[in-house]
Amino acid sequence: MRIAVPNKGRLHEPTIDLLERAGLHLENGADRKLYADTVDPDVSVLFARAADIPEYVADGAADLGITGYDQVREAGVETVAELLDLEFGRCRLVLAAPEDGDITGVADLSGKTVATEFPNITRDFFADTGVEPAIVEVSGATELTPHVEMADAIVDITSTGTTLKMNRLAVVEEVLSSSVRLFGREDVLDDPKVDEVRTALASVKQAEGKRYLMMNVPQDRLEAVRDVIPGLGGPTVMDVANGEGEKVAVHAVVDERDVFETITDVKNAGASGILVTEIERLVE
Numbered sequence: 706m707r708i709a710v711p712n713k714g715r716l717h718e719p720t721i722d723l724l725e726r727a728g729l730h731l732e733n734g735a736d737r738k739l740y741a742d743t744v745d746p747d748v749s750v751l752f753a754r755a756a757d758i759p760e761y762v763a764d765g766a767a768d769l770g771i772t773g774y775d776q777v778r779e780a781g782v783e784t785v786a787e788l789l790d791l792e793f794g795r796c797r798l799v800l801a802a803p804e805d806g807d808i809t810g811v812a813d814l815s816g817k818t819v820a821t822e823f824p825n826i827t828r829d830f831f832a833d834t835g836v837e838p839a840i841v842e843v844s845g846a847t848e849l850t851p852h853v854e855m856a857d858a859i860v861d862i863t864s865t866g867t868t869l870k871m872n873r874l875a876v877v878e879e880v881l882s883s884s885v886r887l888f889g890r891e892d893v894l895d896d897p898k899v900d901e902v903r904t905a906l907a908s909v910k911q912a913e914g915k916r917y918l919m920m921n922v923p924q925d926r927l928e929a930v931r932d933v934i935p936g937l938g939g940p941t942v943m944d945v946a947n948g949e950g951e952k953v954a955v956h957a958v959v960d961e962r963d964v965f966e967t968i969t970d971v972k973n974a975g976a977s978g979i980l981v982t983e984i985e986r987l988v989e
Contacts (some may be wrong), residue, residue: 706731706747706748706749706768706893706896706898706902707748707750707751707766707767707768707769708748708749708768708769708770708900708902709751709752709758709761709766709767709769709770709771710724710752710758710772711754711755712752712753712784713812714755715794716755716771716772716773716794719885720885722772722914723771723906723909724743724750726985727902727905727906727908727909728744728905728925728986729743729744729745729748729750729902729905730744731743731750734857734986739751740953747898751781753767755772755773755776756772756779758770758772758776759772759776759782759888760782762888762889762890763782763784763890767782768893768896768899769788769888769889769899769985770785770887770888770889770891771791771887771888772836772886772888773794773796773884773885773886774787774881774882774883774884774885775786775796775798775826775862775881777888778825778826778829780825784890784892785889785891786888786897787886787887787888788888788889788894788908789886789903789907789910790880790884790886791885791910792910793884793885794884794885795845795864795882795884796862796863796883796884797862797864797879797880797881797882797883798823798826798860798861798862798863798881798882798883799860799861799863799869799876799877799878799879800830800859800876800877800878800879800880801859801860801861801863801869801874801875801876801877802875802877803851803852803874804873804874804875805873806851806857809877810877810878811834811877811878812834814836814838814841814858815837815838816837817838817839817857817858818838818839818840818841818856819831819838819839819840819856819859819860820840820842820843820846820847820850820851820856820859821840821860822843822847823860823861824842824845824861827840827862827880828840830860831882838857838858839873841855841856847859848868848869848872848874849872852872852873857873858877859874860880875892876904882968887902887906894922903951904988905986908986908988909985910989911987911988911989912984912985912986912987912988914960914961915984916959916961916964916982916984917956917957918934918955918956918957918958918959918964918968918971918980918981919954919956919978919979920971920977920980921945921954921955921976921977922952922953922955922971922974922975922977923951923952924952924953926974926976927942927953927955929974929975930974930975932954933971933974934955934957934967934970934971935959935960940955940956940957941955941956942954943955943956957986958987964981
């Protein structure tokens with residue numbers, strides 16, 4: 706099972722970190738230019754440009770791929786299925802035009818020119834609107850094209866909007882919302898290893914922002930403690946060794962943002978010996 710991942714750029718380190726936290730440790734490091742083995746003898750990692758990963762998966766060079774949704778849409782591959790939103794690398798593809806210009810809506814671009822590094826996504830967007838501008842593909846510095854009279858507007862990626870503002874461009878409309886996702890070729894989706902990989906990655910994402918609470922609770926205060934725990938489902942209750950039936954151990958998963966208040970609430974309800982730990986992986 707080969708997984709294609711970004712070989713550099715802003716998506717590389719978060720992707721490698723996710724694989725490591727999911728238990729797919731890279732045995733010969735992440736600095737290899739082409740590939741790395743993992744601790745699982747059935748799984749290896751292939752390094753590629755983020756934009757090339759959809760084609761690698763579609764053509765069979767890799768079975769799974771981790772890259773942005775925008776890259777998959779731009780590649781236009783039909784044999785690749787989305788398996789999991791990994792929820793990082795969030796960005797938007799937006800239609801933008803000079804903030805002091807006369808383009809304030811999509812309809813204003815009829816017969817105009819739009820520059821972009823994403824011609825396929827841009828064509829699909831305008832096809833849905835019925836507006837027909839000329840689309841010019843550029844390989845960089847897209848924000849400059851309206852100011853040098855190469856284009857009337859652009860379709861480009863933005864995360865915070867700062868670069869657009871610096872170049873005196875205003876968003877006209879959102880074209881696409883993107884994040885990094887796990888994709889797989891349709892003919893391998895029934896492979897049990899695919900489900901293992903997806904489950905491992907999902908368990909890391911599900912554990913993010915969660916904490917594990919453990920405490921001792923007198924039997925006669927158990928219901929009071931249960932009532933104030935905002936747990937994932939109900940808390941787990943177990944007998945305490947040498948507790949002689951008077952105390953039980955209560956374990957619960959709670960959101961990190963609730964920990965401060967929850968500790969105060971369970972302590973006031975009668976809990977003691979309260980312990981909070983991080984959760985590396987959580988399989989639901």
